[in-house]
Amino acid sequence: MKRELTIALLFVLLLAGCEREDRPLRSDPVLNENREAIALATNSPGPTGPVEYKSGTRGEYEKVAFHVSQGKKLFTWYNCSGCHANGGGGSGPALMDDVWIYGSAIENIAASIREGRPNGMPSFRGKVPEDQIWQIAAYVRALGGFVSSDVASSRHDQIYAHEGEARLPSPSPRTSNQPGLAQPK
Amino acid sequence: MRFRLTLAAASILFFTRDCLASQSTLDPQGPQAEHLARLFWIFTGVCTFVWVAVMIVLLAALIRRKAERPDPLQLEPATERRSAAVVGGAVVATLLTVVALTALSYLSQRQLFAREKPAVTIKVTGLQWWWDVRYETDSPDQTVTTANEIYVPVGEPVTVKLAANDVIHSFWVPSLFGKQDLIPGQENEIQFKASRPGVYRGQCAEFCGWQHAHMGLLVVALPSPLFQQWMKLQSAPAAPPQDPIRKKGAEIFESKACIMCHTVRGTSAGSRVGPDLTHFGSRQSIASATLPMSRGNIAAWVVDPQGIKPGVNMPNVSIAPEELDPLVSYLAGLQ
Numbered sequence: 001m002k003r004e005l006t007i008a009l010l011f012v013l014l015l016a017g018c019e020r021e022d023r024p025l026r027s028d029p030v031l032n033e034n035r036e037a038i039a040l041a042t043n044s045p046g047p048t049g050p051v052e053y054k055s056g057t058r059g060e061y062e063k064v065a066f067h068v069s070q071g072k073k074l075f076t077w078y079n080c081s082g083c084h085a086n087g088g089g090g091s092g093p094a095l096m097d098d099v100w101i102y103g104s105a106i107e108n109i110a111a112s113i114r115e116g117r118p119n120g121m122p123s124f125r126g127k128v129p130e131d132q133i134w135q136i137a138a139y140v141r142a143l144g145g146f147v148s149s150d151v152a153s154s155r156h157d158q159i160y161a162h163e164g165e166a167r168l169p170s171p172s173p174r175t176s177n178q179p180g181l182a183q184p185k
Numbered sequence: 186m187r188f189r190l191t192l193a194a195a196s197i198l199f200f201t202r203d204c205l206a207s208q209s210t211l212d213p214q215g216p217q218a219e220h221l222a223r224l225f226w227i228f229t230g231v232c233t234f235v236w237v238a239v240m241i242v243l244l245a246a247l248i249r250r251k252a253e254r255p256d257p258l259q260l261e262p263a264t265e266r267r268s269a270a271v272v273g274g275a276v277v278a279t280l281l282t283v284v285a286l287t288a289l290s291y292l293s294q295r296q297l298f299a300r301e302k303p304a305v306t307i308k309v310t311g312l313q314w315w316w317d318v319r320y321e322t323d324s325p326d327q328t329v330t331t332a333n334e335i336y337v338p339v340g341e342p343v344t345v346k347l348a349a350n351d352v353i354h355s356f357w358v359p360s361l362f363g364k365q366d367l368i369p370g371q372e373n374e375i376q377f378k379a380s381r382p383g384v385y386r387g388q389c390a391e392f393c394g395w396q397h398a399h400m401g402l403l404v405v406a407l408p409s410p411l412f413q414q415w416m417k418l419q420s421a422p423a424a425p426p427q428d429p430i431r432k433k434g435a436e437i438f439e440s441k442a443c444i445m446c447h448t449v450r451g452t453s454a455g456s457r458v459g460p461d462l463t464h465f466g467s468r469q470s471i472a473s474a475t476l477p478m479s480r481g482n483i484a485a486w487v488v489d490p491q492g493i494k495p496g497v498n499m500p501n502v503s504i505a506p507e508e509l510d511p512l513v514s515y516l517a518g519l520q
Binding site: 026 | 441442444445489491492495496503
């Protein structure tokens with residue numbers, strides 16, 4: 001009797017392996033339009049900083065390995081490397097250092113992709129579906145070393161100069177959520 | 186226009202003849218497939234004969250019981266000689282059969298891998314879960330890029346260079362030739378001929394992910410003059426839309442996520458992530474031979490690709506209800 005109970009319990013344990021993470025493939029087209037209010041510039045008139053509204057739900061994206069790896073694939077497909085050169089920076093700023101001009105939070109990165117930024121970053125609103133923007137933002141977070149190493153990928157599909165995102169050092173963001181532009185080293 | 190009508194008539198003719206695009210190793214439509222089919226039947230015949238013979242001998246041995254001899258260790262020279270002859274004969278026959286089949290297989294392989302000067306060279310790249318098809322020609326302006334459909338001239342050798350961009354796929358059109366893998370970082374090559382005009386269905390034959398089963402392709406064999414006309418039509422850029430609905434559709438296409446992945450030659454859409462759509466409307470199927478080409482299916486695919494092929498790399502893009510009809514008209518009109 002005891003043995004059967006142990007075996008049954010072991011089978012119950014197997015259930016823990018189910019649904020490790022959710023892979024939503026069919027995003028809701030109406031929810032797609034749900035945007036969070038993020039200040040486009042870090043300076044504002046008056047003594048108070050710009051008002052930002054973050055629901056926090058989008059933070060779920062950087063906790064799911066599937067989203068981060070999809071973001072990595074889309075980063076190449078949508079030619080983000082054309083300016084950001086695999087995160088190392090070219091005509092666009094580097095994404096794997098500790099300098100974040102417009103904030104390092106996932107909401108800020110998603111806003112940068114969706115709305116664009118002055119001096120070169122184009123707006124991808126309407127060109128990239130909303131959930132893909134969040135996936136790319138989650139990957140950019142991984143490039144910056146903000147994503148836990150069991151979620152970030154540990155190897156690349158192609159030959160890269162740097163190691164997988166899971167092995168990158170995580171720098172402490174110097175300018176996250178601070179008013180004023182970052183001063184590069 | 187006349188060519189399109191001829192093509193339509195020809196495809197109707199082929200489809201009514203077979204009802205379905207042929208996809209069977211036992212229905213060979215070219216010399217390469219014939220070699221394989223012949224080999225298959227010979228092997229099946231020989232193996233069946235051997236199996237039946239062995240079963241008969243085994244049954245005979247079970248049924249025919251000998252009386253027990255007084256001294257089992259005593260040798261009988263006549264029986265010994267007969268046994269030696271039978272076993273020796275069986276061993277020789279086995280060896281001969283194996284050698285003959287090996288030789289036959291080797292000779293067929295030589296035929297399959299014999300190379301002629303190709304009339305057409307095509308580069309096929311396997312991707313999750315579709316086929317990128319490029320016709321290599323001497324001048325770049327003649328180069329034809331299409332997807333999931335390979336047009337070939339009847340009776341002429343066609344060389345296919347096989348590559349892959351993500352994982353290993355396998356290129357297999359059973360009625361025309363055997364499987365050949367598409368491996369990232371390596372270029373394989375296959376050569377085949379189609380003996381008769383027709384539409385032959387192919388299929389990825391190496392498990393390559395979730396939608397592996399929906400990674401089909403069509404090989405359309407046309408008489409040489411029709412094929413040349415097809416090449417000419419396909420190498421041209423997309424004709425700019427004339428009627429207002431299609432013009433609006435083109436605007437929608439170029440302002441939405443479509444242009445992040447697709448190419449329509451002659452427009453600003455030039456991305457190479459997804460299939461080239463320059464002459465999308467002239468194809469017989471959509472989504473890698475998953476759905477037949479029709480306005481309804483295009484609409485269904487554009488609105489909800491994840492419902493038709495879950496996990497496919499085309500995302501669900503939000504399209505307003507009034508945008509769908511112009512977009513579908515634009516896509517269907519890309520002849």
